[in-house]
Amino acid sequence: MQLSRDALLAAYRRMKIIREFEERLHIEIQTGEIAGFTHLYCGQEAVAVGVCDHLSADDKIVSTHRGHGHCLAKGCDVNDMMKEIWGSREGLCKGKGGSMHIADVTKGMLGANGIVGAGAPIAVGAALASRVDGPGPNGLNVAIAFSGDGACNQGTTFEAMNFAVVTNAPCIFVFENNHYSEHTGVDYAVGTARDIASRAEAFGMKVWRADGTDFFAVFECMREVLEHVRAGNGPAAVEFDTERFFGHFEGDPQRYRGPGELERIRETRDCLKNFRASVKGASLLADADLDTVDAEVMEAIEAAVAAARAAERPTAEDVLADVYISY
Amino acid sequence: MSKMMYRAAVLSTIMEEMERDPNVVVLGEDVVGGMGTAGGPEAIGGIWSTSTGLYDKFGPTRVIDTPISESAIVGAAGGLALAGKRPIAELMFADFIGVSLDQIWNQLAKFRYMFGGKTKCPAVIRMAYGAGYNAAAQHSQSVHQILTGMPGLKVVMPTTPADVKGLLRTAIRDDDPVIFLEHKALYAVQGEVPDDPDFMIPFGHARLSRAGGDVTIISSGLLLGMCEAVADKLAAEGIGCDVIDLRTTSPLDEETILDSVEVTGRVVVVDEAPPRCGLGADLCALVAEKAFSSLKAPPLQVTPPHTPIPFARELESNYLPSVDKIEAAVRRVLSYR
Numbered sequence: 140m141q142l143s144r145d146a147l148l149a150a151y152r153r154m155k156i157i158r159e160f161e162e163r164l165h166i167e168i169q170t171g172e173i174a175g176f177t178h179l180y181c182g183q184e185a186v187a188v189g190v191c192d193h194l195s196a197d198d199k200i201v202s203t204h205r206g207h208g209h210c211l212a213k214g215c216d217v218n219d220m221m222k223e224i225w226g227s228r229e230g231l232c233k234g235k236g237g238s239m240h241i242a243d244v245t246k247g248m249l250g251a252n253g254i255v256g257a258g259a260p261i262a263v264g265a266a267l268a269s270r271v272d273g274p275g276p277n278g279l280n281v282a283i284a285f286s287g288d289g290a291c292n293q294g295t296t297f298e299a300m301n302f303a304v305v306t307n308a309p310c311i312f313v314f315e316n317n318h319y320s321e322h323t324g325v326d327y328a329v330g331t332a333r334d335i336a337s338r339a340e341a342f343g344m345k346v347w348r349a350d351g352t353d354f355f356a357v358f359e360c361m362r363e364v365l366e367h368v369r370a371g372n373g374p375a376a377v378e379f380d381t382e383r384f385f386g387h388f389e390g391d392p393q394r395y396r397g398p399g400e401l402e403r404i405r406e407t408r409d410c411l412k413n414f415r416a417s418v419k420g421a422s423l424l425a426d427a428d429l430d431t432v433d434a435e436v437m438e439a440i441e442a443a444v445a446a447a448r449a450a451e452r453p454t455a456e457d458v459l460a461d462v463y464i465s466y
Numbered sequence: 467m468s469k470m471m472y473r474a475a476v477l478s479t480i481m482e483e484m485e486r487d488p489n490v491v492v493l494g495e496d497v498v499g500g501m502g503t504a505g506g507p508e509a510i511g512g513i514w515s516t517s518t519g520l521y522d523k524f525g526p527t528r529v530i531d532t533p534i535s536e537s538a539i540v541g542a543a544g545g546l547a548l549a550g551k552r553p554i555a556e557l558m559f560a561d562f563i564g565v566s567l568d569q570i571w572n573q574l575a576k577f578r579y580m581f582g583g584k585t586k587c588p589a590v591i592r593m594a595y596g597a598g599y600n601a602a603a604q605h606s607q608s609v610h611q612i613l614t615g616m617p618g619l620k621v622v623m624p625t626t627p628a629d630v631k632g633l634l635r636t637a638i639r640d641d642d643p644v645i646f647l648e649h650k651a652l653y654a655v656q657g658e659v660p661d662d663p664d665f666m667i668p669f670g671h672a673r674l675s676r677a678g679g680d681v682t683i684i685s686s687g688l689l690l691g692m693c694e695a696v697a698d699k700l701a702a703e704g705i706g707c708d709v710i711d712l713r714t715t716s717p718l719d720e721e722t723i724l725d726s727v728e729v730t731g732r733v734v735v736v737d738e739a740p741p742r743c744g745l746g747a748d749l750c751a752l753v754a755e756k757a758f759s760s761l762k763a764p765p766l767q768v769t770p771p772h773t774p775i776p777f778a779r780e781l782e783s784n785y786l787p788s789v790d791k792i793e794a795a796v797r798r799v800l801s802y803r
């Protein structure tokens with residue numbers, strides 16, 4: 140643990156923002172105010188933050204249908220995201236995209252994605268763009284493809300991995316293995332079940348594995364991964380073992396879970412609890428420091444929801460905005 | 467007759483056909499739901515409840531839960547069909563044809579013709595399509611426009627539970643690849659469904675859901691209900707609308723359309739897909755070519771604009787055709803003397 144006190148607090152704040160953003164959405168969605176499909180990232184925060192804390196705005200990420208955490212970790216504005224999810228014309232995508240399509244390319248966030256497996260090839264392209272630019276003072280900019288255990292079964296993901304290897308692209312394939320794709324278990328759907336990394340390895344890239352509920356494990360692992368990729372050694376892959384705390388989508392009855400499973404993972408596999416225990420154990424931060432962050436985060440989320448509620452609604456004319464031609 | 471929902475008509479037809487014919491096989495993502503989990507198989511049973519109970523009844527060799535691999539799902543359906551089975555593949559959302567298009571378009575659609583008529587390809591590819599759920603640009607699309615343009619495919623888009631029953635049975639027993647489009651906003655609609663275990667509706671036979679004689683409105687799927695609402699409103703003013711539910715966009719029932727237009731001379735096509743090179747354009751061209759001398763007004767189409775489908779409620783509702791937009795178009799074609 141070489142992180143400064145400020146860096147620790149910042150990392151905790153980012154994870155907590157994601158957590159509370161999602162916990163609040165979980166409540167708000169039940170009122171029917173928010174439209175569309177929403178997939179919550181709760182439980183996986185340490186991955187998004189442990190990965191993105193190493194990145195600059197020049198590094199790119201490509202996300203999934205479960206994208207809120209990646210967006211927030213990469214620097215998308217909390218209020219603008221909340222407004223987007225509320226469908227406001229002041230939202231990050233003017234209400235055109237919603238939860239599944241949040242993007243902010245100015246932050247290097249190239250989009251959440253409704254098509255499972257669509258992200259990895261896009262990340263390869265962004266990595267090839269970095270290869271065109273060549274290395275800067277910190278080495279090559281990288282592109283990161285976040286994928287789930289379900290997405291690792293798409294041909295697009297396989298094609299992207301091989302493509303990245305043969306072009307030596309500075310691309311990192313981050314697999315978040317939360318053991319489920321919708322209602323199907325990884326033990327059924329993935330031939331290598333809890334070992335997705337071995338697939339990536341077979342394509343000829345270096346791979347890492349870490350506990351995705353432990354921020355420090357993610358962060359340390361990503362330090363090595365980025366060193367490797369920024370130096371021009373080609374792509375890499377990382378598999379994080381993690382947990383999703385809510386249903387696949389909001390409204391999922393989750394009958395595929397075992398008895399007590401949710402309580403157990405909330406108790407023992409909660410990255411925020413784990414973080415608190417680690418920093419307290421090592422006397423790096425005290426409860427009071429973290430409690431202060433908690434309170435600030437709750438205020439920020441409250442403000443974001445209020446701003447989203449008050450934000451301007453789109454109009455009929457907005458349907459035809461941002462097209463190059465209309466018929 | 468039995469009263470059942472659109473989704474139940476899908477499930478019961480598959481169930482009956484699987485009982486009747488051991489060659490019928492189902493495959494798709496989460497069609498069993500719960501595989502490899504503590505909850506076990508059938509913990510969920512398909513996200514649209516159109517495959518619940520199939521696995522328990524027919525087992526893993528005939529009910530195949532697949533990984534997220536649309537290209538392989540459709541390709542495997544093609545292989546099953548060439549090997550003598552009658553696969554019913556499910557794509558969770560019609561939008562996912564994008565991932566599997568080569569298999570649909572260059573493979574299944576072409577086998578019969580390309581192999582000199584020496585094989586058949588009895589595969590059904592079912593998928594949920596359509597907007598109305600604020601599911602945004604990649605989970606709301608109507609894809610019949612794209613697929614109808616592909617020679618070799620039959621394209622079916624039922625509107626009522628009875629039509630689901632009759633058309634799905636025909637699709638399963640058909641020897642060519644059939645795209646079976648289920649509108650997700652219709653799944654919970656109830657209707658009377660014939661009990662006859664051999665009840666079938668032949669492809670290429672449209673349904674006249676309102677007969678009026680003054681103007682022809684052509685549609686299918688969710689928007690058909692809006693067309694009927696417009697017809698009922700205008701009927702009170704003494705204006706008679708023929709409302710034609712196409713049922714299948716390929717093969718196309720030209721006869722029913724032309725018979726109606728020859729009487730009315732006025733036609734409005736209402737479609738959920740974008741306007742260019744679509745159903746509206748196709749049918750307007752049909753009546754211009756084959757019923758020109760009957761026309762009393764230019765044929766019109768009511769469709770969404772040429773944009774991706776937006777997310778926000780206000781955007782999606784303004785994007786989609788509505789009763790008001792359809793009524794305005796109908797009044798416009800009626801205004802020509």
Ligand SMILES: Cc1ncc(C[n+]2csc(CCOP(=O)(O)OP(=O)(O)O)c2C)c(N)n1
Pocket residue numbers: 203204205253254255256286287288289290291317319320321387495534536558562565
């Ligand atoms: C091409 C495609 N197929 C299927 C779906 C439906 N779908 C959305 S998320 C999902 C499961 C994805 O699982 P995983 O990659 O493990 O991500 P997680 O949901 O666990 O974050 C499925 C099947 C989709 N959106 N796109």
Ligand SMILES: [Mg+2]
Pocket residue numbers: 287288289315316317318319320321
């Ligand atoms: Mg998963």
